[in-house]
Every structure is written in C-alpha cells, then in structure tokens.
Amino acid sequence: MALLDPLTTGLAAAVAGLGSLFAPTPPGPPVLPGYADADYVRVAPELPGRLVAVSVVRGSRVAAGDLLFEQDATAERAALTQAEAQAATARAQLANLLTGRRPAEVDVVVAQLHEAEAQARLAQRQMERRSQLAATKVASIQDVDIARADLEAAQARVGSLSAQIEVARLPARPDEVKAAEAQVEASQAAVDQASWRLAQRRVTAPAAAVVDDVLHWPGEQATADSPVVSLLPPGAIKVRFYVPEPLVGQLKTGQPVGLACDGCPPGLTGHLSFIANQPEYTPPVIYSLGNREKLVFLVEARPDGDPERLHPGQPVDVSLGPAGPRP
Numbered sequence: 001m002a003l004l005d006p007l008t009t010g011l012a013a014a015v016a017g018l019g020s021l022f023a024p025t026p027p028g029p030p031v032l033p034g035y036a037d038a039d040y041v042r043v044a045p046e047l048p049g050r051l052v053a054v055s056v057v058r059g060s061r062v063a064a065g066d067l068l069f070e071q072d073a074t075a076e077r078a079a080l081t082q083a084e085a086q087a088a089t090a091r092a093q094l095a096n097l098l099t100g101r102r103p104a105e106v107d108v109v110v111a112q113l114h115e116a117e118a119q120a121r122l123a124q125r126q127m128e129r130r131s132q133l134a135a136t137k138v139a140s141i142q143d144v145d146i147a148r149a150d151l152e153a154a155q156a157r158v159g160s161l162s163a164q165i166e167v168a169r170l171p172a173r174p175d176e177v178k179a180a181e182a183q184v185e186a187s188q189a190a191v192d193q194a195s196w197r198l199a200q201r202r203v204t205a206p207a208a209a210v211v212d213d214v215l216h217w218p219g220e221q222a223t224a225d226s227p228v229v230s231l232l233p234p235g236a237i238k239v240r241f242y243v244p245e246p247l248v249g250q251l252k253t254g255q256p257v258g259l260a261c262d263g264c265p266p267g268l269t270g271h272l273s274f275i276a277n278q279p280e281y282t283p284p285v286i287y288s289l290g291n292r293e294k295l296v297f298l299v300e301a302r303p304d305g306d307p308e309r310l311h312p313g314q315p316v317d318v319s320l321g322p323a324g325p326r327p
Helices: 004-021 074-099 103-135 141-168 174-199
Strands: 031-038 041-043 049-054 067-071 202-204 209-214 229-232 237-244 256-260 268-275 296-303 315-319
Touching (some): 237 315, 256 296
Antiparallel strands (some): 031 315, 041 229, 209 229
16 A cells, blocks of 8 residues: 555646646637738829829839829910910900000090191181171171081081090990900919819829839820829728627727737737728528627728838738737
8 A cells, every 4th residue: 555655646746737737728818810901092193194204113202292103295285375375365455455545546636636626726717707707798698607617617526536535545444344354364264274284294192102003104095093103101001800700899999909920020019990880791591609700890900100010911910909919
C-alpha cells in the first residue's frame, strides 16, 4: 500500500495539470476579418470633348486647384471672342443713347439756326418796307401779304431748328434706354456663359489627393459620364467587414475598434462609421436561433491617425474593442 501512494499522488497531480490546461479562459473582444476600401473621387469633365493634355500620373500627389487634364477649347475660345465683341457693341450703343448726338452734329444744326435767324431778320425788314410802300400806294396789298408769309416761314424755321438743337442735346427716350440696357445685360450673360464653358475645358483637382488611376489619355474623347482621373483624398480609407446577427445589436456608430494587418504597426485603432440596416444574406426559411446566425450585416470603420497605413484591398482584422487583436 505504501508503494502505491506515490503513484497515486503522481496521477492526481497529472490530472490536476490537465484540468488546469483545458480550463476555459475569459473570452476577449471578437475578431472579425475585413478588408480596406476607399471612397474614390472620380473626376469627369462637365462637357464632352477631346482630351489634349493629362497633367498627372498614377501615384502623384495633387493639391486643390492643380490641373488634372485639359480638353480642346477651340470652339469655346471663338464663342467667347464673339460674345465679347457683341457685348462691346451693346455698351457703345447704350452710351450713344445716353449722351445724345455728337458735338459735330449739333454744330451743324446750330449753323443752320444762325442762317435761319438771318433770313428771318431780312424777311422782317422786307415786311416793314413793303408795309410803308403800301401805305403810300407804291406797293400793293399782295406784296405785303407775300412779305408777311416769307417772314412767318423764316420765323417757323428758326423755331424748328432751335427745337432740334434741344432734342439733339438730350439723351434718348427712356424706353430706348431700357431696351439698350437689357441688350447690354443679355450680351454680358452671353460672355459669362462663354467664359464658363471655356473654363470647363481645364479640369482641376477639387481637393488635395493622391492620383489613384488615369482612365483616359490625350486624343481620346471624354464625356460627362466618363471619369478621366480617379483620386484618393485624405480620410477616404475605410475598413469594411461583416458582423454576425447576434453581435450587430451591440454596435453603434462612433464605437472604437482595433485594427491589425500584415506589416502594420501595433496599436492601430478606428471607429465605426456605418452599420447597415439590412442583412447581406437572408435565408428563405423561418428564422430560428441557428438560422439567425447566418445573417451578417455590413459595417464600416474609419481608421484613426494616419489612414495611409492601410491600402485598398488589404486584408484587415477588426477587433470589436479599443485595442487591436495583434500585439
């Protein structure tokens, strides 16, 4: 009996050791597989046209306002030149209506007025002489009537020319001025439109970004529904992963998560930015506890800190907790 005591003691110790080895450990944050993705900015022209220059290449960095590509603008430049000429004509016509006749034209009418005044004075003297002669029976009453008619005609011409001078020095009628002003506004709108169309032929970067891809090259036709350059702006990187139905109810946007990938430094974190309202897969049977586990919901997370550590398409492990799943 004494020989069996050490053996019994050893077996008991071994069993105790195995029990401690397979004892359950406290569960940690769930780790789910995902991948990096991005919200790309695909830049297309406003107007269809032939590409004449592409100023960027894949992988280059651009700042907001940098030229990306340029289209042929021959027609737009000609249209702008025509619109500017028409606008200049409309402005000149309005100025002419506002200032009245030119000084040289007014001087001609003034000279005619002086001539008419001299003729009126002569007609006045002839009228007076013939009236005196008629009183002494030397001239007839008919001669007096003729002289009076000549005087009245000369005076009427003086009045007419005086009125013409006043009118010549006045601006045009209000209705004519309003019509000319409307023409100026319409011609300026045509200039603005032509300038806008010309500006659209040079397409610039809407924000600082990395050029992810160039989709068309000089000589090709580019349309409004055909992007020429694909940009990856800062903050566009996101991590997409799928969460089983039993876990999705525990998540909310803004919740911190841990991120880990091959070659990435430890301690990467992010926060949930999107949780789908509909599952990605619905089995065509009545839900049971087992069937519900087949449902997964798309969830997206935005990395914190430097998002360029992750690249679109890269596998990423997501820990539903503040710390990454890898040390």
